[in-house]
Amino acid sequence: MKYASRIYLCLIFSVLYIxxxxxxxxxxxxxxxxxxxxxxxxxxxxxxxxxxxxxxxLRNTLLLAVLSALLSTVIGTAAAEGIxxxxxxxxxxxxxxxxxxxMMNPDIVTGMSMMLFFAAVMGIFKISDxxxxxxxxxxxxxxxxxxxxxxxxxxxxxxxxxxxxxxAALDLGCTPVSAFFRVKLPNIMPGVISGMxxxxxxxxxxxxxxxxxxxxxxxxxxxxxxxxTKKKVTPDMYALSTIIIVSVFILLIxxxxxxxxxxxxxxxxxxxxx
Amino acid sequence: xxxxxxxxxxxxxxxxxxxxxxxxLPLIIxxxxxxxxxxGNFSLANxxxxxxxxxxxxxxxELSVIATAVCLVIGYPLAYIIAKxxxxxxxxxxxxxxxxxxxxxxxxxxxxxxxxxxxxxxxTLLNTSFHIVGTKGAVIFGMVYDFLPxxxxxxxxxxxKIDKHMWEAASDLxxxxxxxxxxxxxxxxMSGIISGVTMVLVPSISTxxxxxxLGGGTFELIxxxxxxxxxxxxxxxxxxISLVMMVLIxxxxxxxxxxxxxxxxxIIV
Amino acid sequence: xxxIIALLFxxxxxxxxxxxxxxxxxxPDAQAPxxxxxxxxxxxxxxxxxxxxxxxxxxxxxxxAFEEYFNTHLSEKYGGITVEVNYTxxxxxxxxxxxxxxxxxxxxxxxxxDYMIEKMIAEDMLLAFDVAADIPNYVYIDEAFRSSxxxxxxxxxxxxxxxxxxxxxxxxAMVDEADIGSWDLMWNDKYAGKILQFNxxxxxxxxxxxxxxxxxxxxxxxxxxxxxDKLLLQKPLVQGYVNxxxxxxxxxxxxxxxxYYVGDFITMADQEENLAFYYPxxxxxxxxxxMCIPKSSKNPDIAKEYMNFMLSEEAAIANAEYxxxxxxxxxxxxxxxxxxxxxxxxxxxLYGYSPDEVNxxxxxxxxKDASCYHNFTPDIQSRVNTLWENLKxxxxxxxxxxxxxxxxxxxxxxxxxxxxxxxxxRSKFYRERDKKAKKS
Numbered sequence: 001m002k003y004a005s006r007i008y009l010c011l012i013f014s015v016l017y018i019x020x021x022x023x024x025x026x027x028x029x030x031x032x033x034x035x036x037x038x039x040x041x042x043x044x045x046x047x048x049x050x051x052x053x054x055x056x057x058l059r060n061t062l063l064l065a066v067l068s069a070l071l072s073t074v075i076g077t078a079a080a081e082g083i084x085x086x087x088x089x090x091x092x093x094x095x096x097x098x099x100x101x102x103m104m105n106p107d108i109v110t111g112m113s114m115m116l117f118f119a120a121v122m123g124i125f126k127i128s129d130x131x132x133x134x135x136x137x138x139x140x141x142x143x144x145x146x147x148x149x150x151x152x153x154x155x156x157x158x159x160x161x162x163x164x165x166x167x168a169a170l171d172l173g174c175t176p177v178s179a180f181f182r183v184k185l186p187n188i189m190p191g192v193i194s195g196m197x198x199x200x201x202x203x204x205x206x207x208x209x210x211x212x213x214x215x216x217x218x219x220x221x222x223x224x225x226x227x228x229t230k231k232k233v234t235p236d237m238y239a240l241s242t243i244i245i246v247s248v249f250i251l252l253i254x255x256x257x258x259x260x261x262x263x264x265x266x267x268x269x270x271x272x273x274x
Numbered sequence: 275x276x277x278x279x280x281x282x283x284x285x286x287x288x289x290x291x292x293x294x295x296x297x298x299l300p301l302i303i304x305x306x307x308x309x310x311x312x313x314g315n316f317s318l319a320n321x322x323x324x325x326x327x328x329x330x331x332x333x334x335x336e337l338s339v340i341a342t343a344v345c346l347v348i349g350y351p352l353a354y355i356i357a358k359x360x361x362x363x364x365x366x367x368x369x370x371x372x373x374x375x376x377x378x379x380x381x382x383x384x385x386x387x388x389x390x391x392x393x394x395x396x397x398t399l400l401n402t403s404f405h406i407v408g409t410k411g412a413v414i415f416g417m418v419y420d421f422l423p424x425x426x427x428x429x430x431x432x433x434x435k436i437d438k439h440m441w442e443a444a445s446d447l448x449x450x451x452x453x454x455x456x457x458x459x460x461x462x463x464m465s466g467i468i469s470g471v472t473m474v475l476v477p478s479i480s481t482x483x484x485x486x487x488l489g490g491g492t493f494e495l496i497x498x499x500x501x502x503x504x505x506x507x508x509x510x511x512x513x514x515i516s517l518v519m520m521v522l523i524x525x526x527x528x529x530x531x532x533x534x535x536x537x538x539x540x541i542i543v
Numbered sequence: 544x545x546x547i548i549a550l551l552f553x554x555x556x557x558x559x560x561x562x563x564x565x566x567x568x569x570x571p572d573a574q575a576p577x578x579x580x581x582x583x584x585x586x587x588x589x590x591x592x593x594x595x596x597x598x599x600x601x602x603x604x605x606x607x608a609f610e611e612y613f614n615t616h617l618s619e620k621y622g623g624i625t626v627e628v629n630y631t632x633x634x635x636x637x638x639x640x641x642x643x644x645x646x647x648x649x650x651x652x653x654x655x656x657d658y659m660i661e662k663m664i665a666e667d668m669l670l671a672f673d674v675a676a677d678i679p680n681y682v683y684i685d686e687a688f689r690s691s692x693x694x695x696x697x698x699x700x701x702x703x704x705x706x707x708x709x710x711x712x713x714x715x716a717m718v719d720e721a722d723i724g725s726w727d728l729m730w731n732d733k734y735a736g737k738i739l740q741f742n743x744x745x746x747x748x749x750x751x752x753x754x755x756x757x758x759x760x761x762x763x764x765x766x767x768x769x770x771x772d773k774l775l776l777q778k779p780l781v782q783g784y785v786n787x788x789x790x791x792x793x794x795x796x797x798x799x800x801x802x803y804y805v806g807d808f809i810t811m812a813d814q815e816e817n818l819a820f821y822y823p824x825x826x827x828x829x830x831x832x833x834m835c836i837p838k839s840s841k842n843p844d845i846a847k848e849y850m851n852f853m854l855s856e857e858a859a860i861a862n863a864e865y866x867x868x869x870x871x872x873x874x875x876x877x878x879x880x881x882x883x884x885x886x887x888x889x890x891x892x893l894y895g896y897s898p899d900e901v902n903x904x905x906x907x908x909x910x911k912d913a914s915c916y917h918n919f920t921p922d923i924q925s926r927v928n929t930l931w932e933n934l935k936x937x938x939x940x941x942x943x944x945x946x947x948x949x950x951x952x953x954x955x956x957x958x959x960x961x962x963x964x965x966x967x968x969r970s971k972f973y974r975e976r977d978k979k980a981k982k983s
Contacts, residue, residue, distance in 0.1 A: 005355045012352055013370060016422070019385040020374055022395055026388070033814065034388040035395055035795035050598055052607070053630070075289050082286020095286065098293050101301070104472065104527050106480030108500050109516040113300035115504075115646065116513065120303055122647055128839065129649035131587065144296045147289070207380055207483070212504065216587060216631040216648050225380045226483075227592045227632040238385075241377045248376045252369050260362065326929070329936045336940075336948035343951045392737075392782065393797035405736060407797075408783045410944055490783025491742040494935040505637045506928065507645055 020245065027238035034235060044239040054240060057224040061204060064220060068142035069200040075143070076150030076199075077192050081180065083151070084158045096151075103148040111212030114141045118213065134215020141213045142206065146199035153198060157191030158184070301520070307513035320514035327499060327515060334495040337410060338478035341417035342425075345474045346467065348418070349425035353466075354459075356426070357434040368430070371423050380483055383416055387487045390415075408490025416484040417474075424473035432466025433459070468530050476523060580623035586845050589639060589650045591832070592632040594705075596858075596865035603861035606630050609852045617848060626845055634786070635743060643668065649839045651846040654704055657831050658745075658916035660694040665918065670836040670843055671699045677847045678702060680854035688871035691831065693915040701833035702850045705868035707806045707893070708829050708913050709746065710822040712789075714815075717799035726754035726823040728800055730773075735780040737799035739792060742784035744931035745916060746828070747774060750802050753826040760917040764926055771930040775937055793818060804830075806868030809889045820892065822913075829913035831871070869893040 030039040048054060079099070086092045102110050118130070118137045127133060165187065169179040185192070207222035214223050225237055311317040356367045374382065389395045390406040397403055406412050436459060444454040482497035489495075494502075496519060503512030578584065588606070598604030606628040613626045633639040636659040642648050644666075655663060663669050675681050681689075681702065688706070690698035711728055717737060722728055729738055729750060741747040749759045751773040757766045782798050790807070792798045794815040808820045834853065836846045852858055856874040860881050863870040867889075875881055882890050919927065 005351075005358075008351060009355055009367070012348065016371075016374055016419070019382055019389060019419070020377060022389055023377070023381065023385040031814065033791075033794060034384070035391065035393060035791055035797075036398060037395075047599065052604075053597065075292060078285040079289030082283040082289070086283045086286070095290060095293070098297055099289070101297050101524075104476060104524060105520055106476055106497070106523065108480045108482065108497050109304070109520045110300075112500065112504065112512060112516050113304045114296075116303045116307055116509070117296070117300035119646065128647065129841075130647050131649055134648075140296055144292070147292070151289075201375065205375065205378060207378070208480075215646075216589060216642070216650065217585065217629045219631055222378050222380055224632075225378060227634055237381060241381050245373065245377055249373060252373070256365060256369065326932065329940065330932075333940055333944070336944050339948045339951055340944070387788070388791065391792065391795060391797045393792070393795035398795075405782075410941060486742075487788070490788075491785060492778070492781060492783060492935075494932070499932070505635070505641050507637070507641045508928075509645060 023238050024242045024245075026235050027242045029235050032234055034238065044235040045243075047234075048236045048239045048243075051236065054221075054224065054236070057219050057221045058240070060218055061220040061222075064138055064142055064218075065200050065203040068139055068146055068203045069196050071139070072143045072146035072150050072199045073192060073196040076147050076195060077154050077185075077188075079147070080151050080154035080158055081184070083155065099148050099151055101148075102145040103152075107145075107206070107208035108212075110145055111141075111209040114144070114209065115212040131215045131217045135218050137213050137215065138210065138218060138220075141209050142203045145206070145209060146202055149198045149202060150192075150195035153195035154188060154191045157188040161187050304513045304517055304520075307510050308517040309514075311510060317510075320510045321518075323511055324514055324518060327496065330494055330499055331496050331519075333493065334479050334497070337414055337495065338417065338475055341414045341421070341478045342471055342474045344414065344418050345422050345425040346471065349422055349470065350429055350463075350467070353426045353429035354433055357430050364434070368427075371426055375423055379420055382420060383484050383487050386416055386419060390488075407488055408492055410489070410493075412488040412490075413485050413495075416488040417478040417481065420484065421474045421477055424477070425470040428469040428473065429463055429466040432463040436462050472527055472530065476527075479523070480519065578622055578624050582624045584624050584626050584842055584845060586626055586628050586652070586842055586849060587648075587650045588628055588630045588652045588849065589642070589648075590630065590632055590652075590654045592634055594632070594654065594832075594866055595630070596861035599865065602865055603857060605853070605858050605861055608858060609849055612852060613845070613848060621845070628849075643837060643839075647839075649841060650837050651840040651842050652834055652849055653837055654832050654834050656916075657691065657694045657833075658918045660701060660833060660835060662918040663835070663837075664694070664700055668838055669700045670838050670840060672836070672843070672847070674698055674700075674702060678851045678854065680851045683854055683859075683872050683874045685871050685873055688831065691915070693917065694831075695833070701835050702854070703831055703833045703871040704853070705806070705863075705866060706829070706831040706871055707804050707868050708822060708827050709749075709802060709804050710808070710820055710827055712793055712801045712803050712808045712811065712818055712820050714793070714796060714799045714817050715819050716817045717796070723821055724824055726750055726802075726825050728823075729802065730754070730777050730780065732780055734799050736782050738777070738780050739783055739785050739789055739798045739801035740774075740777065740781050741802060742786045744927050746802070747784070747931070748927060749828055749916070751777070753823065756825060759826075759828065759914055762920060762923060764923070767923065767926055767930060771934065774934055778934065778937060804868070805892055806866060809885075809892065810867045826911060827913045829915050831915070832868075 025037060026034050027044055028040050028042070029037055030041040030043065083092060083095055086095075114137070118133065121127070122130060122133065130137075161184065166176075166179045166184050169183040170176065174182065205222070206220075207226065210220050210223055211226065214220065219227075221240075308320055309316060309318070311319060356364055356371075359367065387394070387407055390404075390412060391397070392403060392405055392407065394407070406415075440458055440462070441454060444458045445451070449457065479495075480497045480500075481495065482501045485493070485495040485498055496515065500512050500515050500519075503509070503515065596602045596605045598607070610626055610628055618625060633642070636656050639653060639655060640659060640663070643650065643653065643663075660669070675689075675698070684703055688703040690696055691701075695701045711723070711726070713723060713728065718728070718734065722731055722733070728734075729740065731738075741750065748767065748770050751770040752759045752761070752766065755769055755773060757770060761767065783792070785792060785801070789801050789803050790811060793801055793811050796815065796817070805820060808818065812818045812820070834850050836843050840846055853862070854872055854874075856878070859870060859872045859875045860878055863872070863875045863881065864884055867885075870876060876890075876894055885893070
């Protein structure tokens with residue numbers, strides 16, 4: 001049984017990683033091909049570092065992801081707390097349903113609705129150049145589709161925590177606001193952080209919504225990749241993906257080792273107490 | 275009392291404002307577009323034109339249902355095995371599962387295409403001539419590949435929450451392992467399954483990049499149709515298709531959630 | 544209403560001419576916004592993907608070169624401003640049009656193809672200006688391209704950027720030389736599963752219409768129906784409908800036959816020596832992509848400087864070498880270094896003997912001209928769109944898909960109904976037991 005499950009894991013993960021490894025392999029290709037490997041070279045990495053277009057796109061993508069993750073985390077966490085405190089089941093239900101729409105809705109519908117919305121906004125405020133509100137539109141769109149994920153990640157934590165801790169804090173003389181920040185927030189932090197990471201990842205990876213909403217003076221990486229279609233995807237995109245995936249991998253390993261160490265320390269401490 | 279309750283939930287106010295302005299309003303605008311013509315007059319022509327797209331809609335539905343089923347069949351055991359391993363291994367496996375998601379979907383799909391193409395990496399390597407890209411199978415594979423983590427993660431979350439003693443209790447009460455699996459574990463992970471199914475089904479139905487690259491352009495999915503309407507500027511028809519798709523999906527999700535017995539928030543790790 | 548628009552449309556160029564000649568020549572363009580010394584002006588350029596020399600492998604980064612040139616030489620002329628080029632790309636004409644029209648994005652330069660230019664002029668989206676006077680380097684544009692009866696008869700909207708013709712690319716190792724020469728190669732069932740077709744209605748329909756001897760700009764709905772039937776016949780033979788994928792598919796020898804543009808063939812032939820190209824005898828499309836200034840542009844004066852720069856020798860050659868398409872610029876195709884760089888084979892294929900002679904040599908061989916696309920009438924446009932949709936839908940479902948999907952749905956339904964039934968039965972059982980317990 002154990003062997004069977006190991007084989008199964010290996011099988012699935014190898015299928016999952018074959019495209020990633022070929023991508024990494026071809027990023028070192030000598031030739032401009034993503035099908036035939038002709039020899040090893042760093043040509044595409046050099047190309048990548050010489051291409052300002054890619055760097056601008058990468059910077060834009062990261063900027064947008066960070067800002068929309070932060071914004072959605074702040075709004076979402078507050079919203080989760082507010083929703084938790086709501087008494088009326090009906091209002092609670094209505095708000096969560098509306099919140100979940102961008103998550104349930106296909107991206108293409110969300111994108112389309114956002115595009116039409118901003119077109120209407122431009123009409124109302126007599127803005128003639130979409131680029132003027134383009135960045136704001138992107139930020140709003142990304143924050144909107146990240147929000148439900150943040151709320152869904154924070155709300156269960158708040159539910160789990162219950163009221164007793166913050167009530168105790170209030171009894172001990174905390175204002176409601178400081179009770180939230182000093183008592184509740186640290187306790188729901190894991191949920192907040194996982195929501196933020198989720199939002200960051202989603203924003204980073206989003207193509208469909210940006211495709212509909214994106215202005216021209218703010219091109220993100222997925223949009224750049226998509227627009228490279230007059231000719232073809234060159235291995236420098238592969239090189240960029242390789243760099244991203246390797247750096248994420250290293251980050252994850254570091255955080256894993258550190259949290260592993262912390263867990264070990266905790267165990268030791270607990271052992272000592274015993 | 276009522277005032278106090280209102281004050282208590284004031285924290286949700288920015289979000290409610292946001293949701294009304296940026297979620298509800300845009301959807302209303304989609305509805306307006308769907309029921310007007312290019313000049314802005316009321317018209318049912320867009321909705322009537324939808325009958326042309328019924329075959330496309332069916333095909334998208336069928337392919338995404340198959341892809342979701344494959345994801346479930348592959349993903350459930352995977353999630354289960356991960357949930358049963360040591361905490362350390364769990365972390366590593368989840369990390370490995372998430373890592374490909376950091377590569378852009380477009381690049382991943384393109385990479386699959388480069389591998390599976392008639393003269394692609396696989397065929398050159400094996401010196402064969404399998405024709406994969408351009409078939410429905412390739413599109414299903416692409417969907418499964420791209421969206422599998424969305425199936426595994428919620429199920430994993432759900433299964434890992436199930437009390438370990440459940441197994442012992444079940445076997446003490448005379449259940450065989452298979453029966454325990456079917457009668458205890460599976461029903462308990464139902465909410466995870468349902469979130470997983472939703473999270474795979476919705477993006478697969480509406481995808482347009484995967485079908486363009488792996489389907490070889492020989493057929494269209496509903497996402498491609500919407501995208502084409504958008505590009506050719508036929509916004510009203512595009513809005514009508516979007517609207518219908520949205521309504522259908524929201525209805526089916528509501529129906530599905532009926533079966534998950536009101537378990538909230540099983541979606542996130 | 545339409546009449547008024549038409550009238551305005553005809554009056555507009557005159558009005559513009561008057562307003563230009565009225566002011567002193569040194570005065571900045573009437574439309575130009577007020578700028579102050581030290582301002583950084585962003586010039587929004589919207590071009591095809593991979594359609595400019597971008598510094599790839601030591602080539603000239605044209606946009607950066609323009610910024611540098613402007614900021615060192617022209618800054619003073621425009622009151623001490625500096626320019627920053629915001630360069631973005633699109634994948635097809637329709638995408639560009641939709642961004643400009645629906646999203647109302649402001650660009651200073653766009654590079655549409657012929658038929659799209661015609662459409663945009665008709666919809667009054669492009670700025671008319673005195674091209675020859677405002678752009679000094681325009682003199683280098685070959686006479687044959689200064690105006691076009693297809694899209695810009697009076698030469699007041701466009702500065703040609705590239706041009707070319709479509710034809711068929713084939714793999715000499717996989718295709719019998721005896722079969723080439725006509726569009727019917729793409730309908731040859733000997734090569735079933737190895738044939739690619741355009742993934743856009745305009746070009747795909749054109750291949751069928753040329754083969755059938757129909758006018759690609761036909762206004763007869765029946766012509767389009769005939770072309771549709773022909774494409775339907777071809778569908779079982781087609782490996783895929785492609786755009787950019789054609790590069791990978793042809794160079795990796797996944798497919799044997801593909802219709803595409805000659806400039807792209809040259810790029811492909813660099814990588815795969817088995818590839819060859821011919822212009823089918825029945826007729827081919829001849830396209831011109833040109834730089835235009837949208838009406839919404841806020842910096843038409845700087846846009847003109849940009850166009851002028853793009854026509855200068857160094858920039859034009861760098862672009863032509865990078866893109867691989869033919870250039871209408873005499874500075875380019877008469878340049879020895881450029882001809883050497885491209886190679887005799889490519890030069891012959893791209894230019895014939897001089898730009899005008901590609902078409903002339905085509906005419907000499909086949910006795911007919913290559914044709915440009917016209918903008919569709921709305922009626923034909925929607926007709927073509929519908930037919931294209933039908934083509935994609937046709938035979939697109941397979942039995943196994945129906946069966947598998949059906950089985951899955953049936954299984955899920957059975958499971959759902961089954962569990963609900965069992966649950967009900969169980970709760971009934973417990974309820975009754977409780978009742979009994981209470982009674983006793």
